[in-house]
Amino acid sequence: MMMEMELSETKQRILSGALTCFIEHGVEATRIADIRRASGISVGSIYHHFGNKDAIVVALFLSGMRGHSEMQEQALADASSAEEGVKTIVRCYIDWITDNPDWARFVFRYRSLVENSGLAEQNEAHKRSHFRRLKEWFSPYVNEGYIRKLPIEVYHSLIIGPSQDFALRWLRGETRSALSDYREIYAEAAWLSVKCTEKR
Amino acid sequence: MMMEMELSETKQRILSGALTCFIEHGVEATRIADIRRASGISVGSIYHHFGNKDAIVVALFLSGMRGHSEMQEQALADASSAEEGVKTIVRCYIDWITDNPDWARFVFRYRSLVENSGLAEQNEAHKRSHFRRLKEWFSPYVNEGYIRKLPIEVYHSLIIGPSQDFALRWLRGETRSALSDYREIYAEAAWLSVKCTEKR
Amino acid sequence: MMMEMELSETKQRILSGALTCFIEHGVEATRIADIRRASGISVGSIYHHFGNKDAIVVALFLSGMRGHSEMQEQALADASSAEEGVKTIVRCYIDWITDNPDWARFVFRYRSLVENSGLAEQNEAHKRSHFRRLKEWFSPYVNEGYIRKLPIEVYHSLIIGPSQDFALRWLRGETRSALSDYREIYAEAAWLSVKCTEKR
Amino acid sequence: MMMEMELSETKQRILSGALTCFIEHGVEATRIADIRRASGISVGSIYHHFGNKDAIVVALFLSGMRGHSEMQEQALADASSAEEGVKTIVRCYIDWITDNPDWARFVFRYRSLVENSGLAEQNEAHKRSHFRRLKEWFSPYVNEGYIRKLPIEVYHSLIIGPSQDFALRWLRGETRSALSDYREIYAEAAWLSVKCTEKR
């Protein structure tokens, strides 16, 4: 199901060191020398494996995106009602961010950098197929009247928007409570936003 | 109420040229020479007026934030019910982004840069007083049972989160529809998320 | 007659320092830091004025080529017979190399580098007009039978070839005698190679 | 007579790939990785066989020089008059360049690099003995008055200079005609330059 993507020990170390640096100082402010120090891999080797700094950013981004969507699809497989499905999306999102805050920070911050770089065709393909699978999961519930009929582009924002906003502030250290404290509040709110109120 | 802040013709031109560059290539990738070209103001003059590159970023950010909160407070003054208030917040947010897409892009992208730079005390003060006024406006409605009692940190995400998510995607050019098309959907959804369902 | 080409003091110094370095170590082995040292101009300024290393090479080359062809055209203006004309070309060539050995070394060695770089359109134009003027000078003597009728491409090699070969070896320090010692031998030999033996 | 110099298949391939690269991009701009690609031999193997990049250049140069002087000496063995000898030198030179244009380009361009590198003692010895044999061949004709008595250093330039000049331009692609088209013109011109006009 997943593209075979065994990363060598060396590549793994480089990515891990790079993520630490990118989160701490930002991609632009991170020097290759910083990654060298953080990873213990020589400058020459870093270039041998990735070619340039941008390619490291892209590799990291892909890895983060895949992690999240795999987790989400697995969780969704166990849900058996519209309500469960919607709430699963939210819980899963919150759980992933809680468990992988650095990946999350990185993905939020550099999404546009990567997506505009023209280096991320794999990512595009991945996004499209993930979106298609989500659509297939939810379509029946919309057609049968459990979920409000809304423009397709709107569901993502209604379901994920609130927790995403809170997550961003939590990741920035601007909230008093933990993101996970409001897991059920956001799951519930998401369901309220999209459930069908006319038909019972 | 607002600090007197008449910007000279030259400063205006510099900021305007800088915003264009920052949006197009990002703050880090924008050179002083680029701003010189975009604004028509000489390098020496840019330094004469702003001192360094960071100060331009901060000035631009403050200007954007002020624009939005002023607009929001004015609109809120005319609202006369919990529902109107909540919907006004959303409509105002959508309208401001629709009318100032470049400012919006800039603010979203560089919020953390500015807020971590330690150069934006003015901004902190401004944010605090704005938040206080919002709290005063809504408190009565919460106490009287029109709005659900929720942790204070959660309201922002429930009300703004969905439209913010859509706005971000719209600003990136990833949506088919315009942000303004869903103005009422998001206003309504925000109200659904926070209105009190038990009473009344 | 000459393109206005006042080089600033700074540019002059950079070119002069660069020539010294290029002759001593070769263009590739010359570091910008070497030119900085030799010229006393800062690295930043070197780039401010020339943009990159190649542009320095090209500027130097143009300057050398112009020096030689100007000298040659002036000398030719005083010649008043086919024999004098041919001998003038050779003497002038030998004199110029004798007086400007560094320029000569540079021009011989980096001609192809410059001409293949695509950066030397000015040089192309200059070469063409110089060649046209030479052709106009000699044509009458060919038509009137003082000079052998030969394929046009051949004259250059017959007239300049021998002294050029010796000059190259002299510049490399491989000859016992000075180039100028054989000035008249090469002038005479050139005339022997192209004078018409049939007529007279 | 010739040093035994059977090159292994692998060495041959490396040299051949290297020559292609050196001609196309120049020695300095050619990377070991380029030679690897052009030859199909691994980086490690290239070092195993040659030790470093300079040694490849020198090996290539020696090989080119030897090819030419061997050919010349063989041809000269069949000549039986001063005129035939001089013309043979020129024809042989033109033929060799026509048949080995890449070797010729390489030898012209990197002669000084190799000869100044201190790595080419073999080459020095070879050049000296070749020059001695030429001298022995021509001396009698000079003494007997068939060839002008000139400073010894001058003969090379008078005989080879013209065709060399044309050859250089032909190799650079700057001529309309082929070098071989003027084979007899240059052979004849060389003889005109050195034959004794007084006697006979």
Add this chain to the structure above:
DNA sequence: AATGAATGAGCCTTCATTCAT
């Protein structure tokens, strides 16, 4: 206030060479 030439520290990247397998 305005200008733009001058400065030089600093960074990304390259590439010859080594060496373990």
Add this chain to the structure above:
DNA sequence: GATGAATGAAGGCTCATTCAT
């Protein structure tokens, strides 16, 4: 003999900032 991952010194070039005019 063959391979290619690993190394790190070195260099071209950039760019924020200064300053004389």
